[in-house]
Amino acid sequence: MSEMGGVKSVPSPAISADDRSHEADHPNSQVAQFGAEQPLRLDCGIDLTPFQIAYQTYGELNADRSNAVLICHALTGDQHVANVHPVTGKSGWWETLVGPGRPLDPQHYFIICANVIGGCMGSTGPASINPATGKVWGLDFPVITIPDMVRAQAMLIDRLGIVTLFAVVGGSMGGMQVLQWTAAYPKRVYSALAIACATRHSAQNIAFHELGRQAVMADPDWHNGRYTDQGIHPHRGLAVARMAAHITYLSDAALHRKFGRRMQDRELPTFSFDADFQVESYLRYQGSSFVERFDANSYLYLTRAMDYFDIAGDHGGVLAKAFVGIETRFCVVSFTSDWLFPTSESRALVHALNASSARVSFAEIETDRGHDAFLLDVPEFFDIARAFLQSAGKARGLTARID
């Protein structure tokens, strides 16, 4: 199949030499390579070439190529949505949604998930080699945007021979990509499931990301982004960034329920700076485990892409203009306790879609689990996702296969 010509299977990129031991046990991602004849036109004005996109697929593309679902991952996610992760050895990050009997069942859909451009799990990013120098890109890598990520995904979808995606699905930064897909390629998206996201990053969102970036850049091991040349990694700064982000992913209520003021393995305070409280121990673990699987420069680039995201800004400040005449079926989902992407942001999106006469259903799900709820086992969310996909599938003529 000629469209697949540039696709080959390569080992999943590993963060450190130690991780190579996992390779034999776990599926490797496929990689689509794009040469000089197919540069990626970036919003910053640069043509990125060559570049590659690493991706996973689950299920089979049907004969009329109408059952393809693209899943867009969040800031620290990757393409390993429903298989054991080659670096961490953990289950796929969205096995609650994707898998046999789940709302996205590979028996019915051809499911694709690609590492975003700028990422660090096989797609070209700041940790890749700059062909002009033969060295790691580092901060010489061009700053990318959410539209750039989506443009690269569209090139991958072309390569796979798919014209129209049955669904584009994602939460958080993944949800931003879903919205960008519908704004940029409305004819190529039959249905869109956008979860726990927004059409732009708020000042508070930007503030938290800037905090994370400053934490990374404050680490002397960051070496102005050239840490790989030194054979080190700014683990301490990246861990602090991750801790900050992690607090924003949970609600106050969820933290209270999970940890409250409970002490770690003791009843009385140690009167020291040890992790007396369980929540301290938890955060430290979140920080230290993250740095084993994520590249610090990628963290800078992807947070920057989210900060720049502003669909209305790209359409003269009027959000509805982004969706004029769109025929995509939308399902927008928010969670009551999500303070990173609060329901008000989803409502603004829904109002804009209504103003554009788009088909849109909206669900605000009652939960105290915060932004992270989209990754957790929240049955009401799965029920809504399943119902939306089934209804869209029926309209698309996928019914017989799905039911």
Add this chain to the structure above:
Amino acid sequence: MSEMGGVKSVPSPAISADDRSHEADHPNSQVAQFGAEQPLRLDCGIDLTPFQIAYQTYGELNADRSNAVLICHALTGDQHVANVHPVTGKSGWWETLVGPGRPLDPQHYFIICANVIGGCMGSTGPASINPATGKVWGLDFPVITIPDMVRAQAMLIDRLGIVTLFAVVGGSMGGMQVLQWTAAYPKRVYSALAIACATRHSAQNIAFHELGRQAVMADPDWHNGRYTDQGIHPHRGLAVARMAAHITYLSDAALHRKFGRRMQDRELPTFSFDADFQVESYLRYQGSSFVERFDANSYLYLTRAMDYFDIAGDHGGVLAKAFVGIETRFCVVSFTSDWLFPTSESRALVHALNASSARVSFAEIETDRGHDAFLLDVPEFFDIARAFLQSAGKARGLTARID
């Protein structure tokens, strides 16, 4: 006056040699010294001795010593409540509340504000010299608590010859001290104004503080707390900690109103990691200016003290037990958009005070300015503070002097 025997005026402690240039221009704090015969009994079981408390006063103590008001400062505040700051050259941090014509007018009250124990503006803290070694304490300084801070303040009040304070007033960590004063010394507090605070630190509060501590400790210049020996200061880590804290002091709405997604000195993004957005530039400034006036180890100790604070925990888990039979008049104030110390925490306090049959008035003030509102020009807050203090003053027999 014999009680004043240990009080002398010393230069305000300066953070760096450069700051010494300010000394000639600005008022120096008074310092109360406590020798071996008066150790400070700390909750951790250690007797701290010798120690000293640096403080400012405004106004005159009246003949029957009934007009003394103690102001308790917040985490990064100090005793310079209503005078030009000797290090920064800025106005006092609460001149909105304290000063001629203000609710706390030095013409009527004898106003005291002391740097907390563990602080870095002249009271004994981790940046002080450990008499046992002749070197800076660093992490050898004992971990202190909010009750320890209040115990030291009570010793200062004794030294000043004051039995009963007309009022104890404070916001945030200062509010915690107000509450601790009433729980520990109910007979010595005629009225208590507790603003934007809580009777315990929540899991989310602890998480943000732990993030800040980890940012400081991740800075190699921290040197396990012994940075002074190296002649350096962990500026980068402390700046990151301050940025994180600063986000929590503002509401999402306040950040949106102040900055939104506005760019800094330009209209289009730079596609770089410069501070494109105004909110980024603002945060960076908050971080870098803070490190010029604050000691990193003090930041660790004071955040730890707040984390440990839990009045109910000190009273068998029942908050009301802390206030049984109390005659102090309380005024509790919260701000609608304060997500660090939300109104629900103030309500829990008010319920406990009601259960103890305490006199309490409660005001939740509508503002979008977040936790920081208590330091800002919020007229409704001043009106409430003024009315509460006037009413309590009348009951205390201060009327003639105040009106």
